[in-house]
Amino acid sequence: MAGCAMTTVSLALSHAAWAQAGAPNPGVAKSAAFGDGTLVAQMFSGGTIRDIRVEGVQRIEPTTVRSYLAVAPGDPFDPDRIDQSLKALFNTGLFADVVLKRDGDVLVVQVAENPIINRIAFEGNRRIEKENLEKEIQLRPRVVYTRTRVQSDVQRILDIYRRQGRFAATVEPKIIQLDQNRVDLVFEINEGVRTGVRSITFIGNEKFSDGTLREAIQTRESAWWRFMTSDDNYDPDRLNYDRDLLRRYYLKEGYADFRVVSAVAELTPDREDFVITFTVDEGERYKFGKMDISTSLKALDPEQLRSVLTTREGDWYNAQEVENTITKLSNAVGDLQYAFVDVRPRISRNRENQTIDIVYDIVEGPRVFVERIDVTGNVRTLDKVVRREMLLSEGDPFSTTKLRRSEQRIKDLGYFERVNITTAEGSAPDRTVMNVEVTEQSTGEISIGAGYSTSDGPLADFSIRERNLLGRGQDLRFGATVSGSRQEYDVSFTEPYFLDRDLSAGFDLFRITRDYQDESSFDEKSTGMALRMGYPLTENLRQRVYYQLQNTDITSVPSSASRYIQDQKGSRLTSLIGQELTYDRRNSRLSPTEGYYIRLTNDLAGLGGDARFLRNRLGAGYYLPLFDDSWVVSATGEVGYIVGIGDDGIALSDRFFIGGDTLRGFNTAGIGPRDLRTGDALGGTRYYRGSVEMSFPVGLPEEFGLKGHAFSDVGTLGKVDINDPLVPDDESLRLSVGTGLSWRSPFGPIRLDFAIPILKEDYDKKEIFRFSFGTRF
Secondary structure, rough: OHHHHHHHHHEEEEEEHHHHHOOOOOOOOHHHHHOOOHHHHOOOOOOOEEEEEEEEEOOOOOOHHHHOOOOOOOOOOOOHHHHHHHHHHHHHHEEEEEEEEEEEEEEEEEEOOOOEEEEEEEEOOOOOOOHHHHOOOOOOOOOOOHHHHHHHHHHHHHHHHOOOOOOOOOOEEEEEEEOEEEEEEEEEEEEEOOOOEEEEEEEHHHOOOOOHEEEHOOOOOOOOHHOOOOOOEEEHHHHHHHHHHHHHHHHHHHOOEEEEEEEEEEEOOOEEEEEEEEEEOOOOOOOEEEEEEEEOOOOHHHHHHHOOOOOOOOOEEEEEHOOOOOOHHHHEEEEOOOEEEEEEEEEEEOOOEEEEEEEEEEEEEEOOOEEEEEEOOOOOOOOHHHHHHOOOOOEEEOOHHHHHHHHHHHOOOOOOOEEEEEEEEEOOOOOEEEEEEEEEOOOOEEEEEEEOOOOOEEEEEEEEEEEEEEOOOOEEEEEEEEEEOOOEEEEEEEEEEEHHHEEEEEEEEEEEEEEEEHOOEEEEEEEEEEEEEEOOOOEEEEEEEEEEEEEEEEOOOOOOHHHHHHHOOEEEEEEEEEEEEEEEEEOOOOOOOEEEEEEEEEEEEEEEEEOOEEEEEEEEEEEEEEEEEOOEEEEEEEEEEEOOOOOOOOHHHHHHHOOOOOOEEEEEOOOOEEEOOOOEEEEEEEEEEEEEEEEOOOOOOOOOOOEEEEEEEEEEEEEOOOOOOOOOOOOOEEEEEEEHHHHHHHOOEEEEEEEEEEEEOOOEEOOOOEEEOOOOO
């Protein structure tokens, strides 16, 4: 019998051999690799296990192997329990192969251990840093090597490259055998070229051309000029977003039944590009029908809210206007101290007349509170920097309007490439969880460049700035500009939330030298510092207070200069306090397309120093989109007045000068009081100016960054305390009209303006062309 038992080696249960046979699971019942399954079952049946012998272990203790077995010495030989033992050993991931044999009344467990990973390396990764790849994979040094884990990590690496538009990337894992059953794991990466978008076509679109719809989506066809963007690389997530953009576009144009039937991306045979095809069903175009407001809230009169409606009967249906109306109604009802309201549009489609009737139902909304706010995606930026821009906190009543405004506030920080706030169910029906997902972008700036501007001449510029210092939202900047007429050095620091409150604080140090020889025959050197602090009075009203100490020196005054300039020669110390009050209702501080702002600035000098004056300025601006956000009309204006305190009068360096950027069509300091004997501009103590401008696309792709402008500027300057017939001070109106072209280039902003003065005086200095380019202006 013992000799017979020894021959059972060839009938052993081996997981590796069994797997090669193609069976889905190891086990006695699936023993095709071993011949007759009945015979194998017989060999592991009958008798009692006297001992369990473990063979082949190197690092792992035999007791550890025995702990995973479903049998122990003294147990009977049971094929099912031995089958369970085989599965349990392989599920540990510690072994490359396991063989269970019977040697008489001894159960032999023969194992081949998986190697230990000594080191993980990446080769061929030029586009993605090693550290970023290491964060994505699961394998680590000093863990057990398994083929399953390696293949899983290969797929993760491929996913990273595909998110960057490199669908042709390949990853080949290689192992280098070392002593003591260790291996080095090397991922050999062939990144391939970016997988572009060769063409984008549309099927089923009759109302809008393919070109129009291509502008409505974010994905772009590959072209040489798109080297600064990744929108022409295929991204499946972006394709889903494009479906939504198409839907929004059609709904904005009145096609309420529009749907995207399919969006298919096919890889070209050379595997270098994708061909994207959208199939759409446009449906019919609708107009707004009857508009009404109903409410179940007591003491709320719907009639007093009708002025809020932005949807008008007879206009083409626009889903965006419906959303705007819902927001404005929610705000208006909220201002009436109704905390929990829900505005629900009840839409009735009349397909025969192609109209849509809407009743805005204002009902008492569910009492939902914010349970938790989760911030994700901020690798460097601290959570509190994002949270302090939220208008909602844990425990507050939930408000969709405040959620949207919070999202815009976070975008306005300029720290993130993308911001998306979503909600999820909380731990109870009246609780909601807000998820703030952000994608960080670079906030550090180092620029060295050159340029030219009409007012400054050749320009060399250097600046280093970090707008999100240490992830705390602090702004630190050092800048230096040297040009033909200006040398400027400045250092500034801003803490936007001083003492963890909505209180910005900062300081500025500066030294500026300006050449005004062409305008007024003098040079000006200013050295000083400023301390400033800002805080909100309401959500849209903010005040800034500051103290400034500045020494100004008027030098290089030639003997041929106006005597009124010569009298100003020398240094003057100015110590002033000021405040700036701003009411801002623009939709964005960075690139507004809608809304308005009003700004009041007051400076009082005389707390020490030589200057004593009160200077006041009031400015405002209004932005109105036409057609869509690419056509924007803006109207801005400003008035200023400075009055001396005492008998010293207003110094030359404290007066206002108008022209150049502030009044196009006229040179810098080109209007206002002027000594006709020398042509020197003397500035003024009172001015007003305004501008109306239309910005519009020029027909080229949006990513070119080109925009056209048509504008008209108006202004005047006067009231200088000089009684001289050769110093005109009539405050006559000046007016100019013009056109311009701006380019948001990779090297900085470039703008060309062509302006013609319509109303002017003979002594004014005109400037028909104004051109500037460079890294910063």
